Amino acid sequence: MGFRPSKTKQGKTMTLDASQIRAARALLDWTIEDLAKITGLSKDSIKNVERGHTQPRINTRIVIEEAFEKAGIEFLPGSGVRKKNNLITTLTGEYANRQLLDDVYATLVARENACVYITGVKETQSIDSVDYEYLEKHIQRLLKANIKEKLIVEEGDSTFIAPSYSYRWIAEQYFENVPIQVYGDKIAFVDWGPPEQIVIIQNKGFAMAMQKLLDFAWQNCAVPKGL
Structure with missing residues (x-):
């Protein structure tokens, strides 16, 4: 079933249809439950949209489309x-x-x-950038989804936001305050600025190589004292 094209408040024409949603899920190997968790929509709502039983509201289409686009899906005419x-x-x-x-x-x-592998970070800067409450909520949703974090921070830095067992210390001479996050098939480089800027590269080979390097480093760095 094709949905009637409509426009968002920003004037963007929405033509996403049920077959595209099913195809996008298949490309990402997502279940309906996965899509529901990511978008915050109910499983029944997504089922009805995919089966063409309902004409979704504009905001529902936007949420679904943005979730797929963030995961690297492109919708074509x-x-x-x-x-x-x-x-x-x-x-x-x-x-x-x-x-x-x-x-x-x-x-x-x-x-x-x-x-998610993280290096070059100082959590005090993370708090200034995002705020502690939002970081706490982020950590909790990662834990709830069984997503691990492995963080490499400068030796002596004991400002921990994630569970303390997630951190490892690296000697000062090898630490550079340029945060890098590696997750899935993506690598993110953070420039604190101003203005704050983040560049994300989506490439499976690059990400896998960096994951192996950071995992080796994390396993061979020092466990913070007192843990």
């Missing part, structure tokens, strides 16, 4: 769907770090044994 390759995304401004955290969650929530 004529009900086409494809995965984007070597996608480079730039986030800028005061909400850039929140957008990054949301993308980390959306990318990993449907994956088994998911882990």
Whole structure:
């Protein structure tokens, strides 16, 4: 079933149809439950949309489309769907770090044994950028989804937001305060600015190579004293 084209408040024409939603889920190997968790919609709502039983509201279409686009799906004219390759995304401004955290969650929530690798970070800067309450909520949703974090911070830094067992210390001479996050098939580089800017590269090979490097480093760095 094709949905009637309509426009958002920003004037964007929405033509997403039921077959594209099903195809996008298949490309990402997402279940209806996965899509419901990521979008905040009910499973029944998504089932009805996919089966063409209901004409979804504009906001519902926007939420679904944005969830897929953040996961690297591109919707094409004529009900086409494809995965984007070597996608480079730039986030800028005061909400850039929140957008990054949301993308980390959306990318990993449907994956088994998911882990985000983080290096070059100082949590005091994270708190200044995002605020402690939002970081806490992010950590809790990761834990609820069984998404692990492995963080490498400068030796002596004991400002921990994630569970303390997630952290490892690296010697000062090897630490550079340029945060890098690796999650799924993505690598994010953070420039604190101003203005704050984040560059995300989506490439499975690049991400896998960096994951192996950071996992090796994390396993061989020091466990913070007192843990």
